[in-house]
Amino acid sequence: MPHPTIDQCKAWQALAEHAREMCDCHLSELFAGAPGRHTAFTRQAAGLTLDLSKQRWRDETLERLLDLAREAEVPGAIRGLLAGERVNRSEDRPALHTALRLPPEASLVVEGEDLVPSVHATLERMATMVERFHAGQWRGATGRAIRDVVNLGVGGSDLGPLMVTHALADYRPEGVHRIDVHFASTMDGSQLADYLARLNPETTLFVLSSKSFTTIDTLSNARTARDWLMGRLMGVNGEEGVDAELVMRQHFIGVSASPDKMHEWGIAEDHQLEFWEWVGGRYSLWGAIGLPIALMVGMQHFRELLAGAHAMDCHFSEAPLSDNLPVLLALAGIWNVNFLDIRAHSILPYDGRLEFFAAYLEQLEMESNGKSVTHDGREVGYSTCPVLWGQLGPNAQHAFYQLLHQGTQAVECDFIAPLRRYDEVEDSATRAHLKSQHRLALANCFAQSRVLMLGDEAIDDDGPRPVHKRYRGNQPSSTLLLERMTPSTLGALIALYEHKVFVQAKIWDINPFDQWGVELGKEIAGETRRILEHQADIAGMDDSTRGLIEAVWAAERS
Numbered sequence: 001m002p003h004p005t006i007d008q009c010k011a012w013q014a015l016a017e018h019a020r021e022m023c024d025c026h027l028s029e030l031f032a033g034a035p036g037r038h039t040a041f042t043r044q045a046a047g048l049t050l051d052l053s054k055q056r057w058r059d060e061t062l063e064r065l066l067d068l069a070r071e072a073e074v075p076g077a078i079r080g081l082l083a084g085e086r087v088n089r090s091e092d093r094p095a096l097h098t099a100l101r102l103p104p105e106a107s108l109v110v111e112g113e114d115l116v117p118s119v120h121a122t123l124e125r126m127a128t129m130v131e132r133f134h135a136g137q138w139r140g141a142t143g144r145a146i147r148d149v150v151n152l153g154v155g156g157s158d159l160g161p162l163m164v165t166h167a168l169a170d171y172r173p174e175g176v177h178r179i180d181v182h183f184a185s186t187m188d189g190s191q192l193a194d195y196l197a198r199l200n201p202e203t204t205l206f207v208l209s210s211k212s213f214t215t216i217d218t219l220s221n222a223r224t225a226r227d228w229l230m231g232r233l234m235g236v237n238g239e240e241g242v243d244a245e246l247v248m249r250q251h252f253i254g255v256s257a258s259p260d261k262m263h264e265w266g267i268a269e270d271h272q273l274e275f276w277e278w279v280g281g282r283y284s285l286w287g288a289i290g291l292p293i294a295l296m297v298g299m300q301h302f303r304e305l306l307a308g309a310h311a312m313d314c315h316f317s318e319a320p321l322s323d324n325l326p327v328l329l330a331l332a333g334i335w336n337v338n339f340l341d342i343r344a345h346s347i348l349p350y351d352g353r354l355e356f357f358a359a360y361l362e363q364l365e366m367e368s369n370g371k372s373v374t375h376d377g378r379e380v381g382y383s384t385c386p387v388l389w390g391q392l393g394p395n396a397q398h399a400f401y402q403l404l405h406q407g408t409q410a411v412e413c414d415f416i417a418p419l420r421r422y423d424e425v426e427d428s429a430t431r432a433h434l435k436s437q438h439r440l441a442l443a444n445c446f447a448q449s450r451v452l453m454l455g456d457e458a459i460d461d462d463g464p465r466p467v468h469k470r471y472r473g474n475q476p477s478s479t480l481l482l483e484r485m486t487p488s489t490l491g492a493l494i495a496l497y498e499h500k501v502f503v504q505a506k507i508w509d510i511n512p513f514d515q516w517g518v519e520l521g522k523e524i525a526g527e528t529r530r531i532l533e534h535q536a537d538i539a540g541m542d543d544s545t546r547g548l549i550e551a552v553w554a555a556e557r558s
């Protein structure tokens, strides 16, 4: 007999019943009847404040959701994750990104091995590399100090470092040789082409970041970069030219879980940083994949990022479910998706430094929980991950907020902002202006979530308004405030979302750590490429794809 699915359990049934009572209830009524709602639904941990009062729920709803978490055995799952159980069942391995941020004095013995010493040995190797760059001692093949580092990677080997380097741009260390970090991910080569047109090959180094070291996107960019370096550098030092081996050695670092493949590609052994199969790609910024972050902000700030994430891990492990930020954020999402039928989720940071946060979360959440088969191979009979997208809130106000306010889709929103900013700006007049801009952003952040909640009731109006000016409101949201944006609070924020994804996956009974759904597309792309290049027969193609391929051939002939 298969065990009952989560939607057959008592707590789920009770929630479904409760949702029938709640579905006609407007957020404005929930607020009208409950002074102190903000305090009742707000929790804090690791420098973050999470206000869940604008969710369409009551105390009773949360109680029932907590019952659901218990019935789904979330507490045991949290312990299992952190202890290194093989939670990634389809690939039969643990998911131990939390081990990457354990402090050096900790110990985590998994299947007979303490992982902490190897984690810190890698951090030490990174530190040595970063020190060489920051001392201006990492020199290119012609002897000039490296000045620009281009990360070639995609997905988890790109988005985490890209997002964090932007978020922590204020944290560059002072008094060190400056390294600028760039990111090229797209297989069409457009980002890379742009860098190649403006960077100096003598002072540019590429970090090849790929867990598998087989990803065609990254390897295509890497090959173009290698040929560019060879073409420009060989022959630079007079007749003898620069040695190809020296170019490979001084201009490439590899980061991967596959040392053999790095070796085959020609990465010098002491310029390889290895990580482990038990670190999922989209959970990997905390170790060697974070090298571009450490190069930009320095090792001290990188370690503070890890410490912030570790503080959130401790909170996740120790706080009761009813005070546990990742659990509560996850339950709000479950309530919206599975009981209120709200299947769109927008991420809206009111801080320009979080420009890439939504893109990062799109991978984290949708690649993790965009699944429809349970652990024991049954099709789920309920919705899982919502469609998640976002942009900087202030810009999105002038783009898609119209839909949030007056469209036909119900959307859950996450508003994210730091409480304090610009204290460090030296010039007092500029500081005053910038602080006032920060308050402007906060005012907009709070105003938007309020209008989304209350609709027309947000305004004192004399009479009825024309239909096209009406606001329904009742769109639920969460607001996340960071004390300030520091490496530590950013680390906590990212870890919060990682754990939220895990809790939701546990309740939905799906595996958040694999991504089989991306494989078929890769395979078919390989076959399509062979046809495009006339190395395979087009006969088996469907009519649409055949037409598109023929259009390319016609364009190439003309």
Ligand code: F6P
Pocket (backbone or CB within 6 Å): 154, 155, 156, 157, 209, 210, 211, 212, 213, 214, 215, 218, 281, 282, 367, 515, 518
């Ligand atoms: O194709 C999806 C994916 O495997 C992601 O999960 C991963 O982050 C990305 O590709 C890059 O993979 P790799 O680091 O192995 O190049």
